[in-house]
Amino acid sequence: MSPLGTAYQPAGKLGIGQALLMLWLVALVLYPGQWTMPVTDRDEARYSQAATQMMETGDYIDIRFQEEPRYVKPAGIYWMQVVATQPFGGPEAPIGAYRLPSYLGVILTCLFTAMIGARMFGGAAGAIAGGILGFTMLAAADARMAKTDSMLMAAGTLSQLALFHILVQPKGAPPKEFRGWPLLFWFASGLAVLIKGPIITIMTVLTILFYVGVTRDWHALRRLRPLRGVVVFAAVGLTWVALISIQTNGEFLRESVGHALLGKVAEGDDDHGGWLLYHTSLLPVLFWPGTALLGLGLAAAWMRRKEPAMVFLIGWAFPFFILYEIVGTKLPHYVLPVYPAFALLCAVGLRDAGEILEGRLGKALHWLALALFALATIALPVAAYFGISDLGGEFFTPWVLGMCAAAILVLIVGLWTLRKPTFNGTAWTGLAAVVFYALFAGGAVPRFDEMWPSNRAWQIATRLEGCEDMRFVTAGYREPSNVFYFGTDTVLAETGAEAARFLIDNGRCGVAIVEEREMASFTAAMQGRPIRVLGQVRGTNVSKGRDMTLTLIVMGTSPLRLGEGEPRRL
CATH class of the missing domain: 1.20.1280 (Monooxygenase)
Structure with a gap:
């Protein structure tokens, strides 16, 4: 008998039919736009370009965007992107190939969520929980971004799946089932570190502390097999950290731990602060359309708060979420690792809706959630x-x-x-x-x-003829997407004068992409030299929120011209 007075009995397993239907629907939701949406600034472009440079240089340890070191995140996601792009041309692959790890990450998370839900609340509830997660606005958005968060969520949910089987023990003798949960837990935790540092470790530690603190099941700590587990954790998560630390004389640890982690705790880092209850206020929109079920989920958490499975789920969902409400730096995707827990709460609330809606609290929470769902929609x-x-x-x-x-x-x-x-x-x-x-x-x-000026300028550039090896410079518009589209050696000039000097030095096959605010500086630096305009793009620099016009310019003597044939690869 649990110290809470309620024995845990597994509800069941996820059926193959339930899993396939759920995964098919989630894949259907996540697929549109994967290959047709242009690369977004700034994170996605930086991640994708850094993976491209790994393939170009053959250096899979040191992470760089052009010549700038990228030591804020480990190498795991870059390696996944490198593998994903191989069938599509490697460094010349379209952005959709770089997004495949994120796409797969959300699908895997839905599967792991459904497996947890099936064991807790039954196969139907598990499948519904996986579907709720995959349909949420935040998960759907991150599945279409070539960055860390979706795969981090998948690794975190896999670690929670293993942790649930370790912590929440059925009444009586241990069941005859998979005995490798501790090994899987430490492996998934190490994988999460390799993807984005210790974020998931913080979440699992909070879950363990909450569960053990409430249930007083101190033997659960022994079931984690910490001595063996730390070896697996270090081998998976820390080997690359050791290699890059040696190669950079400790610069990686100073940047990733000192700036990217600790620097975000006390205050908003890189202008990414937020208001009080930032994540709570965004939840109705980012969890949409699952918002409609959040009231039932909260009511179920309260009603079943003494059940060991629910204690585990509460310990997963809320301590980590509250922690990120306190942390100074705030971005919407920071709380994505607890979205599977919210989806599971919604699923059990939906299963027990009849019982929940008999009480005033449950009814009030449900109608409040429906109102928030309507407002968000x-x-x-x-x-x-x-x-x-x-x-x-x-x-x-x-x-x-x-x-x-x-x-x-x-x-x-x-x-x-x-x-x-x-x-x-x-x-x-x-x-x-x-x-x-x-x-x-x-x-x-x-x-x-209007959202994709880099892509539209690139579409013009792909139709240029007259040179095999073109070189590009941008002035006034220095977003990372330019480098992804136009190549690693693209120069991101700060002024039009710099772009003019580049064009003069690369007169035959150079192309300058000049933003209108830098056109006067560019023209003055050209000192009357003849130039030709190949095209213009009007759009918005979304990162800075300002309208702009980009002009593609070559020297008057350049053989470059707009062709009428098929676009070519740059």
Whole structure:
């Protein structure tokens, strides 16, 4: 008997049919836009370019963006991107190939979440939990970004899957099942360190401390097999850290631990501060459309708070979330590793909805969640209107209007079916969300040209003829996406005068991409030398929130010209 007075009995396992249906729906939600959405600034472009340079140089230990060291994150995600791009041309692969680890990371997380949910609450609840997670706005967005967070979430959820089997023991003799959970826990924890440092370690330590503190099950610490586990953890997570520390004379540790980790605790780092209850206030939108079930999840957590499985789930969900509400630096994806726990809470709340809605607290929380769901859904087309207007785009296009109509469809179906929540009603809401994501990520966003000035300038450059080896310089627009598109040796000049000197020195095959604010400086530095304009791009520097015009310029004597044939690779 547990010290809480409630014995834990496993609810079941995830059926193959349930798993396949859930994974198919999640894959359907996450796929649109993976290959058609241009590279985004700034993190995705930096990660992808650094992986490209690994392939170009053959150095898979030292991480660099051009000549600048990137020691804020370990090498794990770069290695995954290198592997993912091999079937698609390696360093010449399109951005979609670099996104494959993130895409796979969310799908794996949904599977691991479903496995945990099946053991806790039954196969149907597990499958629903995996689906809820995959449909959330934050997970869907990160699945389309070539960076660390989705794979970090997958490694973290795998470690929590193993940790659950280690900590939460069924009544009586240990079951005859897989005995390698401690090894898997330490392996997944080490993998998470290799991807993004000790973030997941912090989460699992908080989970362990909470569970042991509440249940008084001190023997759980022994079941972790810490002596053997630390060896596995170090071999997986710290070998590369040791190699790069030796190679850089400790610079990696100073940068990654001193700046990227500790520097973010006390105050907002790199202008990434946030208001009080930052993550809580964003949750209704970022967890959408699962927002509608959050009230049931909170009610279920309270109602079953004395059950060991729920103690584990509460210890996973809330301490880490609260910690990041306190930490000075705030970005939306920081709390992504606890989203699987929120999805599991929603699933058990949905399963027990009949019982929950008999009480006043459960009913109040559910209707509050439905109200937040409605507000978040309405906010999507409103935000799209103002965002597109600010960026100088056209709102009244078929793709944008279709996206807004799909959001309203999600709202109608969600409110109609979840007033009296059931698994079937949740499935119908999810199918409506499939339509929304297809129109949003697969249609509206890739076609919103104003957001992608680097990509549009690159499309012009791919049609240039007359030189085999072109060199590019940008002035006034120094975003990392330029380097990903135009090549590692692209010069990101600060002024138009610098770009002019580059063009003079590379007169035959040089191309200058000059932002209008630097055009006067560029023209003055050219000192009357003849130039030709090959094209212009109007758009928005999303990172800085300002409109701009980019002009592609070559020397008047350059053989470069716009061709009429097929675009070529740069």
